[in-house]
Each structure stands twice: as structure tokens, then as C-alpha cells.
Amino acid sequence: METKNIMIVGVGGQGTLLTSRILGGIIQAAGYDVKLSEVHGMAQRGGSVVTFVRYGEKVYEPIVEEGQADVLIAFEKLEAMRYAHFLKKDGVLIVNDQRMDPMTVVTGAAEYPDHILETLKKSHRVVSVDAMGEAKKLGNARVFNTIIIGVAAKNMDFKEEQWLEVIEKTVPPKTVEINQKAFKAGFENDN
Numbered sequence: 001m002e003t004k005n006i007m008i009v010g011v012g013g014q015g016t017l018l019t020s021r022i023l024g025g026i027i028q029a030a031g032y033d034v035k036l037s038e039v040h041g042m043a044q045r046g047g048s049v050v051t052f053v054r055y056g057e058k059v060y061e062p063i064v065e066e067g068q069a070d071v072l073i074a075f076e077k078l079e080a081m082r083y084a085h086f087l088k089k090d091g092v093l094i095v096n097d098q099r100m101d102p103m104t105v106v107t108g109a110a111e112y113p114d115h116i117l118e119t120l121k122k123s124h125r126v127v128s129v130d131a132m133g134e135a136k137k138l139g140n141a142r143v144f145n146t147i148i149i150g151v152a153a154k155n156m157d158f159k160e161e162q163w164l165e166v167i168e169k170t171v172p173p174k175t176v177e178i179n180q181k182a183f184k185a186g187f188e189n190d191n
Helices: 016-029 077-086 115-120 130-137 141-151 160-170 174-189
Strands: 005-011 035-038 047-054 070-072 086-097 125-129
Touching: 005 016, 005 077, 016 047, 016 141, 016 160, 035 130, 047 077, 047 115, 070 077, 070 141, 077 086, 077 115, 086 115, 086 141, 115 125, 125 141, 130 141, 130 174, 141 174, 160 174
Parallel strands: 005 070, 070 086, 086 125
Antiparallel strands: 005 047, 035 047
């Protein structure tokens, strides 16, 4: 098996690290070698957080090079745009259709770009989901990242049951049921 490369990008506090733990768990359960690497900007202040997940028969390096990501999971639209150049030509970009203004926009030093999804769709295969809206329908906005995992799971090599098992082992016990519902909502999404 050729090494697969996944990137998770978001803003501090969005659950990118939990997402990488779930991905690492499912990959290990399937018997692959996996390497995770987390890069934090000013994560606690709403800055970029990037996680690389690489897996295959044997993985020697944890970093995904530009143009090599099979799947790029973005928890925020601007982060998707910022890191889209890491995606392979035939890769898929899973985007949470959410806007979180970075500090430069909040302070007026920069403007948030318009039409990000439309721009990305011109040169990439994009699957967008309003994960926050879906999470609120489930009654818990904090599980939006698990909805995104569900959407991304359709573009990966593992079965739904495997994902649900890993979620059960990874999230806090009192949140297992809502996280599994959130995963299913994403997995069954028509995007």
C-alpha cells in the first residue's frame, strides 16, 4: 500500500487534535503504521493549528509535503484556502462552511476574502458541509468536528463500524452517544 497523507487544518479550539487522535486510532486499529505531527500557531488565541497524519505499511516521516495530501480536512474556510496547495491534484478538500475571523481581520488590518468555496472549487475537488449548523440540530455545537470526520470518512478506506468503535474509545465516555450521532450525520450527508 502506498502511503496516504491527510492534513487537518483549523483554528485553536476547534477540535483538530481530537480529530487527529480519532484518525490515528482507526489507522492503528486497521494495522497500519501511522505518524502524527501537530503544528501549532497561536492555537490558544484562535491561530492556525495544522495536523499531519500519514499512514501505510511503513511510514518514516510525519510531515506532509506540499502537493501530497490525499485528503485535507479544514474546519474553517480561510484555513482551507491557506493550505489548499498541500492537496494532490486528485485529492479531496473537506471544508466546514464556517467563518472565523483571524485577529488581523478583527483588528481591521486585513479583510476576510469573499467567495472562498467558489474559488477553491475552480481548482480542487471540494466537499463542503455546514457542520456547525448540523451540530446545533443535534443539540450540541461542540460535536461539529465529528460531523466533519463523518464527511471525510466517505473519502477514506475504513468502514463506518470501525469509525464508530474508535470514536467510542477516544471521546469522553459521557459524549460517546452524541459523537456517534454526529459522525453518522456527517457520514450520511449527501455532499
